Amino acid sequence: MRKIKYKKGRKVQPALLEYTGIHKYTQTEIQLFVYDDPDLAEYHEFDITEMQKHVDFNKTNWLNVHGLNDTEVVRAIGDYLNVDNFMLSDILNTTKRTKLDEYHDTLFFNVKSLLPEGDSTNIKVEQISFLLKKGILVSFQEKRSDFFTHIRERIRTHSGIVRTKQADYLLYLLLDAIMENFYITIESEEDKVEDLINLSKQSTNLSILEQIEKHRDNYNFLKRSIIPLRDSLYSIKSIKDDNVFNAIEADNFTFFERLHQKCLELLEQIEYDLTTLDSAANFFFSSQSHKMNEVMKTLTVVSVFFMPLTFIVGVYGMNFDNMPELHWQYGYFIILGCMFFLLLGMIYYFKKKKWY
Missing domain, CATH: 1.20.58.340 (Magnesium transport protein CorA, transmembrane region)
Known part of the structure; x- marks a missing residue:
């Protein structure tokens, strides 16, 4: 789990873009999808200087960036889309919490993607950012991953309604894929906690209590990651009520409301799991007391x-x-x-x- 650290004496100018994440040696790669209902064009190893040539605002454009080391790529995208510099700075600053910003004709979404780290009790964290404008969605990932592989396949095979929808619906699909990682992480935590509870019934080793506290920290970290996402998704309702931002179609606000409901479900499940951990801790202390009473x-x-x-x-x-x-x-x-x-x-x- 990464913590925010303040670096004394560090004075970064507002115009200076600096990547603060841990994937500092990941090569920046760009992929572009340009599609509508009948047509699809896909560009791998896309050159950012050719955006004017290949981006077609009469269709839906998805520009996916892997790796944030090359800050000039981020700056070039911002210049092309006329995106304010503070949004570009938040894309590169991985210590920021999940947030939603609407400025002029641009919607900026910043979210944390979490996944369990193998058999250990650690959680992998990756920041994913989105820029949504009319006709185009730009996604920024710290490294190459398979979060959106099934969405790319749906676009290629014309499965579902994604090719008939605009970029706002694509944003919904990408956010939904990220939220699936929360479900996977919580399920993994629950499996480990269940094994831990069974172990606590057989042993009174103090290491069990340490593991309980570790999982409690993980659940609280999940909670801190989901709460701002819930608030951001709720803020989209204000965009709907303002009736000014036209990059999200009126019919598609329902999809974002579904994501908001998923956040509520995740938070309820985390609260239940935290209660289960409290019960496990109480059972551990009760076992210790019972063992001492038996000895006495x-x-x-x-x-x-x-x-x-x-x-x-x-x-x-x-x-x-x-x-x-x-x-x-x-x-x-x-x-x-x-x-x-x-x-x-x-x-x-x-x-x-x-x-x-």
Whole structure:
């Protein structure tokens, strides 16, 4: 999990674009789709200088950028689309929270994509940004990934209604694909937590408590990632009410409302899972207390068994000449026998009372 770190003395000019992510050695690659219902043109290893030649605003254009190291590519896209510099800066600044900005005729969407990191308890984070204008959607990814592979196939094979819709519907599909990663991450966390709960029923090792706290941190991180996404999707409603921004068709606002409902479902599931973790922690502490109580009960029972025996030994250990039974020929064996039968009687009585 990455934390925001303030660098003392770092003074970045507003016009200076700087990538702040961890994928600093990823080569920038560009892919362009230009399509409508009957036609499709796809360009791999696209040269940003040819945007004027290949972008057709009479159709739907999807420009997908992998890798943000080459800030001049981001600047060139911003200049071509007449995008304000603060939006370009937010694309390159991966420490920003999820946000939505509407400025003039441009909609800027910045979102975090999360996925589990193999069998470990860590979560991989990638920032994905979108610029939406009438007729074109630009997506920026920190590295090449397969988040949108199925959407590309739907465009190529003319599956569904994506080729009949505008760029705003494509934005909905991409956001929906990102939200699927949240479901995958939560499901992975739930599987690990379930195994952890089963382990806590068999062991009282302190490492279990450390794992519980780690998963609690992961759920809180998921929550912090989804809440601003929920708020951003809700803000699209204000765009609809303003009736000014025309890059989103009136009929497509319903799709974004569905994404908002998905965010609410995810947050409800996270709250439930956090409650489950609290139950696991309480069960762990209860097991620890129960184990300690069992140990204390065993020690108490053993000490009670030996209390009368210790008393008898203490009495006969006193150095008096005129003690009864002191000179009996079989006194020693009689006292041992009495102590033995007294011990058996106490064991029988405790067993009958179910005190151990």
